[in-house]
Amino acid sequence: xxxxxxxxxxxxxxxxxxxxxxxxxxxxxxxDGTSIRNIAKVAKINVAMVSYYFGSKERLLESLIVYRTSDxxxxxxxxxxxxxxxxxxxxxxxxxxxxxxxxxRGIYRILHFExxxxxREQNLQAFSELKKGNLKSLETIIEEGQKKGIxxxxxxxxxxxxxxxxxxxxxxxxxxxxxxxLNLKTEDLYNNYIKTNLTKHIQQTIKALLIYxx
Amino acid sequence: xxxxxxxxxxxxxxxxxxxxxxxxxxxxxxxDGTSIRNIAKVAKINVAMVSYYFGSKERLLESLIVYRTSDxxxxxxxxxxxxxxxxxxxxxxxxxxxxxxxxxRGIYRILHFExxxxxREQNLQAFSELKKGNLKSLETIIEEGQKKGIxxxxxxxxxxxxxxxxxxxxxxxxxxxxxxxLNLKTEDLYNNYIKTNLTKHIQQTIKALLIYxx
DNA sequence: ATAAAAACTAAACAGTTGTTTGAATTAAAC
DNA sequence: GTTTAATTCAAACAACTGTTTAGTTTTTAT
Numbered sequence: 278x279x280x281x282x283x284x285x286x287x288x289x290x291x292x293x294x295x296x297x298x299x300x301x302x303x304x305x306x307x308x309d310g311t312s313i314r315n316i317a318k319v320a321k322i323n324v325a326m327v328s329y330y331f332g333s334k335e336r337l338l339e340s341l342i343v344y345r346t347s348d349x350x351x352x353x354x355x356x357x358x359x360x361x362x363x364x365x366x367x368x369x370x371x372x373x374x375x376x377x378x379x380x381x382r383g384i385y386r387i388l389h390f391e392x393x394x395x396x397r398e399q400n401l402q403a404f405s406e407l408k409k410g411n412l413k414s415l416e417t418i419i420e421e422g423q424k425k426g427i428x429x430x431x432x433x434x435x436x437x438x439x440x441x442x443x444x445x446x447x448x449x450x451x452x453x454x455x456x457x458x459l460n461l462k463t464e465d466l467y468n469n470y471i472k473t474n475l476t477k478h479i480q481q482t483i484k485a486l487l488i489y490x491x
Numbered sequence: 492x493x494x495x496x497x498x499x500x501x502x503x504x505x506x507x508x509x510x511x512x513x514x515x516x517x518x519x520x521x522x523d524g525t526s527i528r529n530i531a532k533v534a535k536i537n538v539a540m541v542s543y544y545f546g547s548k549e550r551l552l553e554s555l556i557v558y559r560t561s562d563x564x565x566x567x568x569x570x571x572x573x574x575x576x577x578x579x580x581x582x583x584x585x586x587x588x589x590x591x592x593x594x595x596r597g598i599y600r601i602l603h604f605e606x607x608x609x610x611r612e613q614n615l616q617a618f619s620e621l622k623k624g625n626l627k628s629l630e631t632i633i634e635e636g637q638k639k640g641i642x643x644x645x646x647x648x649x650x651x652x653x654x655x656x657x658x659x660x661x662x663x664x665x666x667x668x669x670x671x672x673l674n675l676k677t678e679d680l681y682n683n684y685i686k687t688n689l690t691k692h693i694q695q696t697i698k699a700l701l702i703y704x705x
Numbered sequence: 706a707t708a709a710a711a712a713c714t715a716a717a718c719a720g721t722t723g724t725t726t727g728a729a730t731t732a733a734a735c
Numbered sequence: 736g737t738t739t740a741a742t743t744c745a746a747a748c749a750a751c752t753g754t755t756t757a758g759t760t761t762t763t764a765t
């Protein structure tokens with residue numbers, strides 16, 4: 278059996294079954310807060326299967342990241358090649374980010390939570406490359422807008438991603454607080470608020486920051 | 492030695508010693524990732540002392556939050572009463588937030604990490620009240636600016652805090668990435684970047700979002 | 706100096722942790 | 736149909752978890 282990290286998503290059904298349960302539990306209770314026995318119970322498999330298929334709990338996490346983040350780059354490249362005004366590209370990029378993170382909440386929560394501490398820095402490499410690529414795409418769009426004289430030139434481009442993603446994450450990480458504050462009683466209301474108001478707020482913010490007013 | 496400093500909190504020296512070690516370790520490795528024996532070893536105390544002084548590991552966390560967040564409200568109230576233009580108040584508020592979080596990274600990292608999962612919702616009450624108070628202060632300032640015709644009226648006020656704090660957190664949570672990207676080789680350079688560029692970026696962003704342009 | 710209270714300790718408790726083992730079952734190859 | 740390989744399993748492993756206990760030392764009050 279192949280216990281090494283698999284770069285493409287050539288996971289078999291059993292592995293995917295384990296990965297998806299792990300995603301749910303890691304997202305819910307954190308990596309350290311989730312035990313292999315817990316995963317095994319929910320996935321209805323034997324405890325030994327995690328070691329058998331992935332080698333270790335740590336490598337299960339690595340595999341999960343590969344499994345979930347392999348196609349973001351393509352989506353971004355497609356966006357770049359569309360024939361749109363820079364500001365519309367930015368708006369679409371924000372929408373893409375939020376949609377993607379919102380419909381893959383589990384893995385992004387895990388990434389957000391687990392990949393900050395020093396102890397997982399060795400696994401950070403692939404994730405870091407992904408982030409650099411994303412930044413490059415954003416940079417391309419903004420420089421295009423600056424050349425056209427539409428965008429200001431005194432913005433710090435690498436800090437725009439933190440504003441986009443940070444706003445979303447901070448909102449989402451404080452879900453119970455905002456559910457209560459904004460009366461979003463059902464999951465549907467909450468999701469709808471993200472899709473409309475939160476997305477609009479972020480777009481409005483980034484636009485205000487970028488657009489040059491004479 | 493200097494007992495006059497701890498006028499407010501009713502924790503004794505030993506408790507504070509434990510709390511500060513716990514803060515460091517919880518921030519570094521998370522609540523679940525830190526064991527009582529680990530805390531005891533670093534704090535050079537017996538394992539039983541945590542139970543003795545705080546009752547349980549969970550209650551140690553609660554005490555830590557009380558110990559670290561008890562004086563934020565006063566700082567905000569003082570700011571509100573200053574005689575400043577709304578936009579200057581906003582800028583000062585952003586500076587206050589960032590300074591405070593930045594010099595209490597440990598506890599805010601813990602709050603950020605531990606108080607999102609459902610399982611700690613019972614401890615969430617006090618923290619939630621603190622956040623609501625903070626939002627009220629921000630609201631007061633913004634409404635003042637709107638009355639004066641300086642601020643736009645179509646901004647969603649509860650989403651401004653996520654933009655301020657989210658930007659900072661996302662930057663700080665991805666510290667290794669940005670250290671590398673922006674060549675912030677020393678801790679001093681990193682801190683300086685936060686104090687100048689990141690703070691300015693956030694102020695610039697919020698100003699752009701708020702200021703009404705005819 | 707003596708008694709009561711507080712602080713501290715090593716050891717034990719009962720669970721849980723990630724991982725490995727060796728045998729049993731199933732599937733694939735011949 | 737037999738052999739070989741892949742999969743699954745219960746059980747065991749040693750290490751670690753939060754907490755309690757019962758006894759000792761230190762501090763405080765009288």
